Amino acid sequence: MAQSKSLPVALIQMSCTADPEANLRVALAHIATAARKGAKLICLPELFRSLYFCQKQNYKSFQLAEPIPGPTTEVLATASKKHGITLVASLFEKRAGGLYHNTAVVFGPTGKILGKYRKMHIPDDPGFNEKFYFTPGDTGFQPIDTPVGRLGVLVCWDQWYPEAARLMALRGAQILIYPTAIGWARGEKKSVCETQRSAWQTIQRSHAIANGLFVLSINRTGREKNLNFWGTSFITNPIGHVTQVASTHRSQILQASLNLSETTTTRQHWPFLRDRRVDAYAGLDQRFLRS
Numbered sequence: 001m002a003q004s005k006s007l008p009v010a011l012i013q014m015s016c017t018a019d020p021e022a023n024l025r026v027a028l029a030h031i032a033t034a035a036r037k038g039a040k041l042i043c044l045p046e047l048f049r050s051l052y053f054c055q056k057q058n059y060k061s062f063q064l065a066e067p068i069p070g071p072t073t074e075v076l077a078t079a080s081k082k083h084g085i086t087l088v089a090s091l092f093e094k095r096a097g098g099l100y101h102n103t104a105v106v107f108g109p110t111g112k113i114l115g116k117y118r119k120m121h122i123p124d125d126p127g128f129n130e131k132f133y134f135t136p137g138d139t140g141f142q143p144i145d146t147p148v149g150r151l152g153v154l155v156c157w158d159q160w161y162p163e164a165a166r167l168m169a170l171r172g173a174q175i176l177i178y179p180t181a182i183g184w185a186r187g188e189k190k191s192v193c194e195t196q197r198s199a200w201q202t203i204q205r206s207h208a209i210a211n212g213l214f215v216l217s218i219n220r221t222g223r224e225k226n227l228n229f230w231g232t233s234f235i236t237n238p239i240g241h242v243t244q245v246a247s248t249h250r251s252q253i254l255q256a257s258l259n260l261s262e263t264t265t266t267r268q269h270w271p272f273l274r275d276r277r278v279d280a281y282a283g284l285d286q287r288f289l290r291s
Helices: 021-038 059-064 071-083 154-159 161-169 190-211 261-267
Strands: 006-013 042-045 084-094 099-107 113-118 144-146 149-153 175-179 183-185 213-216 221-224 226-231 234-236 242-245 252-259
Touching: 006 021, 006 161, 006 213, 021 042, 021 071, 021 252, 059 242, 071 084, 084 149, 084 175, 084 190, 099 149, 113 252, 149 161, 154 175, 161 175, 161 190, 175 190, 190 213, 190 234, 226 252, 234 252, 242 252
Parallel strands: 006 042, 042 084, 149 175, 175 213
Antiparallel strands: 006 252, 084 099, 099 113, 144 149, 183 226, 213 234, 221 226, 234 242
16 A cells, blocks of 8 residues: 555536436546546545436436446456546446445456445435335445555545544544535525535545544536536545635546645644543444433
8 A cells, every 4th residue: 555645636527417428538538637647546426427307206217336346347347447537436336136336346456346335224215216226235344455555435414424434534544535415406596505505515524523534525517417416526635624625617627746744743733542531432333322
């Protein structure tokens, strides 16, 4: 696992269409551009191969799923090897008939799949009917070792759960990565929209602060039926400062260099892990507790 002082990263914020092959070509073009500019870790948004099909319950949408390894992972593996990068890509996984996952795959610079994470928290809200499609993950919160560091890969709705971020940190993750598909319902009041987006960024900044880690959040953008995806992909350093943020309305490659030694420095000044009362947290594994 590399410990280089500076890690060049790129977040691919993109809009998606109903044509999976076209979306894949766009993603590959963005990957090539980011790699030419020096990125060694490149991340794609959640379910980038298609429109966000979870807005409705439609059995035909299961046709978008594919096995891992499968056709798309072969293409992405080739791209990773060609450019010598570590790549994080979110896919609709068909594990077996009737068994599907929302899965993030991590590829190394040799083209090998280094690991995968199956989304653990599955939402069921208006416009986000994910429980119809996805089985909750069974990979647990295990970081994935790569040449650029140990990556704590989570997916979208996982963003709202401090337990997931904490467990990744306790197991040695150096960066938290959240491929995302989140937006506003069509017709929402502007004030509601801004409150939602602010909360979304705030909770992820809190994961950075509480764990002393970099956070990479990669969203899609554009209007898809009843959702306006708000883009705003961003990078947060270990003290919770947003160092880079993308546009709300357009596709964009967000690039930065991360100094991973900042984690050690931050944790020395804010020793939250040292001061945890691990003897007093009984009950955190329960759904609800009454006094």
